[in-house]
Amino acid sequence: MLNKKEGNKITGVYSGFHIKRLNLNKRGFIQISFAWLFAIIIGAIILFLAIYASVKLIKTEESVSGAETGKEIAVLLNPLETGFGEEKTTLLTLPVESRIINRCESFGVFGEQEVAVSQKIRGEFAATGIGSLAHNKYIFSNKSVQGKNFYLFSKPFEFPFKVADLIFLTSSEESYCFIDAPEEIREELTSLSQGNLFTENCPSDSIKVCFDSEGEDCNIVVDTNDKTVEKDGSMVYFEGDSLMYGAVFAEKEIYECQVQRLMKRLNNLALIYNDKETILFGRGCPLEVNLLDLAGSAFSLNNSADLIIVKAAADDAEDENENAYCELW
Amino acid sequence: MINDESGQVKIQQMAFMLIAVTLFLVVAGMFILVIRFSSLRGTAELLEERNALLLASKLADSPEFSCGNAFGTARSNCIDTDKVMALTFRLQNYSGFWGVDGIEIRRIYPAGTGTECSLENYPACDRITILDSEKGTGVSNFVSLCRKEQGTFIYDKCELGRIIITYGD
Numbered sequence: 001m002l003n004k005k006e007g008n009k010i011t012g013v014y015s016g017f018h019i020k021r022l023n024l025n026k027r028g029f030i031q032i033s034f035a036w037l038f039a040i041i042i043g044a045i046i047l048f049l050a051i052y053a054s055v056k057l058i059k060t061e062e063s064v065s066g067a068e069t070g071k072e073i074a075v076l077l078n079p080l081e082t083g084f085g086e087e088k089t090t091l092l093t094l095p096v097e098s099r100i101i102n103r104c105e106s107f108g109v110f111g112e113q114e115v116a117v118s119q120k121i122r123g124e125f126a127a128t129g130i131g132s133l134a135h136n137k138y139i140f141s142n143k144s145v146q147g148k149n150f151y152l153f154s155k156p157f158e159f160p161f162k163v164a165d166l167i168f169l170t171s172s173e174e175s176y177c178f179i180d181a182p183e184e185i186r187e188e189l190t191s192l193s194q195g196n197l198f199t200e201n202c203p204s205d206s207i208k209v210c211f212d213s214e215g216e217d218c219n220i221v222v223d224t225n226d227k228t229v230e231k232d233g234s235m236v237y238f239e240g241d242s243l244m245y246g247a248v249f250a251e252k253e254i255y256e257c258q259v260q261r262l263m264k265r266l267n268n269l270a271l272i273y274n275d276k277e278t279i280l281f282g283r284g285c286p287l288e289v290n291l292l293d294l295a296g297s298a299f300s301l302n303n304s305a306d307l308i309i310v311k312a313a314a315d316d317a318e319d320e321n322e323n324a325y326c327e328l329w
Numbered sequence: 330m331i332n333d334e335s336g337q338v339k340i341q342q343m344a345f346m347l348i349a350v351t352l353f354l355v356v357a358g359m360f361i362l363v364i365r366f367s368s369l370r371g372t373a374e375l376l377e378e379r380n381a382l383l384l385a386s387k388l389a390d391s392p393e394f395s396c397g398n399a400f401g402t403a404r405s406n407c408i409d410t411d412k413v414m415a416l417t418f419r420l421q422n423y424s425g426f427w428g429v430d431g432i433e434i435r436r437i438y439p440a441g442t443g444t445e446c447s448l449e450n451y452p453a454c455d456r457i458t459i460l461d462s463e464k465g466t467g468v469s470n471f472v473s474l475c476r477k478e479q480g481t482f483i484y485d486k487c488e489l490g491r492i493i494i495t496y497g498d
Contacts (some may be wrong), residue, residue: 033336034336034340035336035339035340035343038340038343038344039343039347042347043347046347046350046351046354049354050354053358057358057361061365064369068372068376071373071376072376074380075376075379075380075383076383078380078383078384078387109422110422110426134428135425135426135427135428136391136426136427136428161392161397162392162395162397163392164392265392268419268422269392269393271419272393272412272415272416272419273412273415274415275415275418275419276409276411276412276414276415278415279411279414279415279448279451280411280477283477283478283479283483284479284483285477285483325483326399326477326483327398327399328399329397329398329399
């Protein structure tokens, strides 16, 4: 206990600081000089700002790293552009376990494909990096695909002319078992030799894709007569093998969006072929192929259920082109 | 008075010290950011270059350019110039579509005078500009340029050309 009247000044060493005078007020509290108070407050602010900036910088670095990887993936998709009637598969290995985020937007002339990457750092997935945008790529996958190794399988989509190369993205951690697949699909998958696609001797934990049969174990059911794929309780429609793979590997939302984007590109290509026909007409080629119906039906597509209408127009255009004096494609 | 003045000097000293520490931290932070962003710019340029290189080797096979089966059998690195001329009517839709700054197709054999193609002079011309880029780095790939030609009958004619992709405008 300190006496009020006896000087309330003491000298001592506290916490390693030599304090010459520690003032106590009348109630016995320590009186800190303004200089110390100022130093403590400003010091705390500086420390807080330094820590805040460091944390922000680390997060930005993680985001930048994800963005770089996303852009690299987008660039690596270029070699997947195929020739005609050929399929390609590529193994993509990322430096760390990552999530590839597939975003699809169907607005605008061609819609947008965005690829973003979230990398696993110190046991947790970092914030998703800035996505890499492309207008001429069509990736069919779930919205988020996780793993370190990814398979990219590409196949041209012809309707009736080549519209685009579709890319099917799967993680090596997920395997697909194609049960009772038609012979051409079996042959195609066998020749691809993609490590996570099986037609026989399937791993027990594989996702079972059943063709024209609805077994209890089936995760995905493909009806080749009605041209539908049932998955996760929802149904989508397809035309041709390329879109069938798309419906198998992609979530419904992504699939429908990509189909809309493909139809937008088909619409533009049909108009280009129509203009080409006019150019060739000037050089003596007769006008034999009606492409405006195809362009119109593709433009009017609302969802995959309308594919059957576009298919009818595409078949007509294909027949006309095959019999034309000057083939357009 | 003396104590007050001494205290004020101390506060001033401390304030100067704190300002110096803050400035040091800010400068150090900016230095790190400058280094980081310069390397980031380098990475972006490298990716852009790789994109252009890969695109140059594959663009000819994309649907807007490729010959398809229009000239007999399907062939790779073959550009249908009739289709590309038709594409030039609709370029407003294709702005930013390929993610590069410039795309140009040039006939290199038989050599010409470098005349730009238009609907009026096609096919008696040597150069089709799809995306115009006045500056930047160009990468190119050799391609066949095929078209339908009118003689006593309609026939296919293919010539040697280059597709030039420009980036970094």
